[in-house]
Amino acid sequence: MHPTPDSASSIGVPTATSAAASAFDVGLAAELAAGAGELLVKLRAELGFADRRALKDAGDRLADDYLLGRLAAERPGDAVLSEEGKGEQGRVGTERLGADRVWIIDPLDGTREFSEEGRDDWAVHVALWQRGLGLTAAAVALPAEGVTLRSDLLYDVPEARSAPPRIAVSRTRPPAEATAAAAALGAELVPMGSAGAKVMAVVAGTVDAYVHSGGQFEWDSAAPVGVALASDWHASRIDGSPLRYNNADPYLPDLLVCRPDLAEPLLDAIRGTH
Numbered sequence: 618m619h620p621t622p623d624s625a626s627s628i629g630v631p632t633a634t635s636a637a638a639s640a641f642d643v644g645l646a647a648e649l650a651a652g653a654g655e656l657l658v659k660l661r662a663e664l665g666f667a668d669r670r671a672l673k674d675a676g677d678r679l680a681d682d683y684l685l686g687r688l689a690a691e692r693p694g695d696a697v698l699s700e701e702g703k704g705e706q707g708r709v710g711t712e713r714l715g716a717d718r719v720w721i722i723d724p725l726d727g728t729r730e731f732s733e734e735g736r737d738d739w740a741v742h743v744a745l746w747q748r749g750l751g752l753t754a755a756a757v758a759l760p761a762e763g764v765t766l767r768s769d770l771l772y773d774v775p776e777a778r779s780a781p782p783r784i785a786v787s788r789t790r791p792p793a794e795a796t797a798a799a800a801a802l803g804a805e806l807v808p809m810g811s812a813g814a815k816v817m818a819v820v821a822g823t824v825d826a827y828v829h830s831g832g833q834f835e836w837d838s839a840a841p842v843g844v845a846l847a848s849d850w851h852a853s854r855i856d857g858s859p860l861r862y863n864n865a866d867p868y869l870p871d872l873l874v875c876r877p878d879l880a881e882p883l884l885d886a887i888r889g890t891h
């Protein structure tokens with residue numbers, strides 16, 4: 618049973634998810650991501666953009682407190698890995714390493730863009746990792762667009778376009794691999810903030826690929842990758858190996874998310890740069 622997509626807040630159509638995925642977990646992921654997103658939209662309106670540092674800090678704190686509070690209430694037996702969390706719930710925590718169910722959350726991805734007036738490339742990530750199964754539920758809210766993408770909805774891979782491919786990259790640190798891959802494929806680079814916003818631009822068909830390297834953590838990609846994989850988009854490390862989550866060290870420095878037909882050409886081009 619899948620929730621009916623609400624046309625105002627969701628795109629995509631219901632999809633068959635793996636038997637391991639619980640509709641309740643995906644529903645919670647989407648509710649929490651959208652709920653944190655609403656708080657962040659209000660905060661932006663209240664604080665304004667005069668003090669960007671204060672806005673970023675307040676946003677991180679507000680969304681993290683909300684998500685940790687709701688997860689503690691709704692799923693008290695589960696562990697959490699959060700960018701903002703501290704101690705057992707943060708990057709230095711070890712409790713999650715023995716847990717069977719771990720929520721991997723990025724309360725505010727694209728913090729820089731969140732603090733810039735008029736930008737909508739920022740996101741809230743909520744994913745569930747389960748031992749032996751990997752990512753089984755995921756939601757990415759794009760609050761400034763009023764959209765939440767989720768792993769129980771299908772985001773169809775469109776027909777290949779005849780136009781040159783478009784590759785999303787970090788606005789502030791576009792990796793050399795992406796520049797080289799773009800040159801090899803005659804592709805155009807599209808600078809954008811937030812890992813979540815970039816992966817969602819891929820599954821929405823706005824761009825054809827997202828290439829990142831040079832540093833990132835599990836929370837930056839878990840929920841976006843969970844959404845993309847559930848709809849059969851390609852997601853891997855840039856050497857083609859699988860993305861693995863809930864590692865002792867959550868550093869996960871690179872990824873490629875793209876249309877399946879572009880995976881091999883892009884991986885070949887990236888390999889050529891190494």
Ligand SMILES: Nc1ncnc2c1ncn2[C@@H]1O[C@H](COP(=O)(O)O)[C@@H](OP(=O)(O)O)[C@H]1O
Nearest residue numbers: 725726727728787788810811812831832833837
């Ligand atoms: N070299 C790096 N090291 C650590 N984190 C990085 C990184 N490059 C990008 N990221 C993180 O990945 C997210 C997307 O970055 P970008 O917009 O540059 O593509 C941001 O998450 P946060 O906004 O949650 O910190 C950013 O901090």
Ligand SMILES: [Mg+2]
Nearest residue numbers: 723726727837
């Ligand atoms: Mg992030």
